[in-house]
Amino acid sequence: MKILVVGTGAREHVICQVVSQNAELYSYMSNQNPGIAKLAEKFYIGNEMELEEVKKQAISWGVDLAIIGPESPLGEGIVDLLLEEGIACVGPTQAAARIETDKAFMRKLFIDHGIDGSVTYGVFDDVEEAGHFIDDFGKELVVKPVGLTGGKGVKIVGEHLKDDEDAKKYVKEIINNKISGYASVVLEERLVGEEYTIQALVDGNRVIPMPAAQDHPHAYEGDQGPITGGMGSYSDTNGLLPFLDEKAYQDSVKIMEDTIKAVRKEVGPYKGILYGQFMLCRDGPRLVEYNARFGDPEAMNVLPLLKTSFVELCQQVVDGNLKKASFEPKATVCKYLVPNGYPESGRANSIIRVDEEKINEAGAGVYYAAVNQKNNQIFTSSSRALALVAAGESISEAEEICEKATSFVDGDLYHRRDVGTTALIQKRIKHMEDLLGT
Ligand code: GLY
Numbered sequence: 001m002k003i004l005v006v007g008t009g010a011r012e013h014v015i016c017q018v019v020s021q022n023a024e025l026y027s028y029m030s031n032q033n034p035g036i037a038k039l040a041e042k043f044y045i046g047n048e049m050e051l052e053e054v055k056k057q058a059i060s061w062g063v064d065l066a067i068i069g070p071e072s073p074l075g076e077g078i079v080d081l082l083l084e085e086g087i088a089c090v091g092p093t094q095a096a097a098r099i100e101t102d103k104a105f106m107r108k109l110f111i112d113h114g115i116d117g118s119v120t121y122g123v124f125d126d127v128e129e130a131g132h133f134i135d136d137f138g139k140e141l142v143v144k145p146v147g148l149t150g151g152k153g154v155k156i157v158g159e160h161l162k163d164d165e166d167a168k169k170y171v172k173e174i175i176n177n178k179i180s181g182y183a184s185v186v187l188e189e190r191l192v193g194e195e196y197t198i199q200a201l202v203d204g205n206r207v208i209p210m211p212a213a214q215d216h217p218h219a220y221e222g223d224q225g226p227i228t229g230g231m232g233s234y235s236d237t238n239g240l241l242p243f244l245d246e247k248a249y250q251d252s253v254k255i256m257e258d259t260i261k262a263v264r265k266e267v268g269p270y271k272g273i274l275y276g277q278f279m280l281c282r283d284g285p286r287l288v289e290y291n292a293r294f295g296d297p298e299a300m301n302v303l304p305l306l307k308t309s310f311v312e313l314c315q316q317v318v319d320g321n322l323k324k325a326s327f328e329p330k331a332t333v334c335k336y337l338v339p340n341g342y343p344e345s346g347r348a349n350s351i352i353r354v355d356e357e358k359i360n361e362a363g364a365g366v367y368y369a370a371v372n373q374k375n376n377q378i379f380t381s382s383s384r385a386l387a388l389v390a391a392g393e394s395i396s397e398a399e400e401i402c403e404k405a406t407s408f409v410d411g412d413l414y415h416r417r418d419v420g421t422t423a424l425i426q427k428r429i430k431h432m433e434d435l436l437g438t
Pocket of ligand 1: 229230291
């Protein structure tokens with residue numbers, strides 16, 4: 001079977017790894033990811049947003065199935081285009097991808113279909129009306145552009161925005177400049193609790209959830225500094241998290257199942273990966289947002305643990321007959337190494353040296369992200385460079401292996417040493433206990 005993977009980062013590298021175990025891999029990426037290049041039968045370097053070019057490559061290679069890694073081509077309708085050519089896809093149609101690309105659609109779905117775990121919110125395309133809503137809201141507020149912003153558009157009053165007046169200025173900028181492509185903004189209550197991710201395979205009807213994971217969006221240790229694409233993540237042996245019990249996990253999965261039913265009724269079947277970002281609040285799980293693709297870094301916590309063939313699961317997604325997915329009962333820790341200066345001004349074009357052999361000997365794996373391979377050397381871009389992932393019998397064992405592996409990478413890079421450490425996890429547990437008063 002020939003499978004095309006669209007995308008360039010560490011998320012796509014791990015997808016390519018599990019695809020190449022049971023199929024011929026073809027890759028369409030925006031620059032040469034050394035890990036993907038090594039695994040692929042053939043690869044093509046091109047812009048992932050040039051959908052006609054992607055289609056042309058898929059046809060010329062005669063691929064049977066395509067897996068779309070990032071959200072932007074999904075939002076532009078790449079799946080609709082490939083389906084017209086008879087190429088099966090793991091990824092939702094443009095209409096179903098609105099679950100991520102249109103936050104107003106997503107929030108309304110919860111109201112119209114009575115789905116649990118929503119928030120108090122309003123959607124506005126009029127600056128003045130939005131201003132009145134802010135004046136009367138009476139709760140802590142988050143301002144979100146409606147469409148995709150590459151993780152940079154969401155701002156919390158009291159954190160990224162000084163006060164309500166600052167929020168109003170940002171609302172005006174979003175509406176007047178159509179930030180994210182829509183002259184529209186979502187204003188919603190700020191959720192307080194611990195955030196976590198559940199990723200699931202979806203075949204239009206059935207939702208097969210994977211182990212939960214927790215990402216670390218802040219750049220610096222102790223959850224300090226600017227928000228990034230994610231500095232690392234961990235998962236536990238039982239598929240839950242130290243602060244997330246079975247009931248909260250199952251309640252979250254139920255929210256995802258109800259969402260998929262609602263999407264089917266509104267716009268048709270959703271086939272692909274659903275990423276639920278939840279907040280465990282005092283009153284249970286609430287949905288922060290959905291993504292229509294795997295998480296980055298969270299894909300690296302779950303895919304290496306798969307015991308079921310990923311290729312078989314992809315075929316079942318396409319055929320609408322998903323069965324069971326089994327995972328090794330192991331904990332994982334993933335740490336991203338990023339250029340110094342990231343995320344504001346990450347140092348691009350510096351050479352990094354990665355001793356893959358030593359990393360593997362230490363028991364960890366390497367997944368390359370926004371780097372470029374030229375003349376057998378690996379160059380940074382301004383974004384995340386590579387992720388190291390280790391599995392173990394406990395989170396702390398995985399953390400130790402992962403941390404040791406970081407010493408086998410040389411370059412103008414930094415990482416968060418605290419991801420997956422007992423001290424940081426205890427802080428998460430205590431936060432939840434304080435919130436629940438237990
Ligand atoms: N972990 C954040 C994301 O995948 O968007």
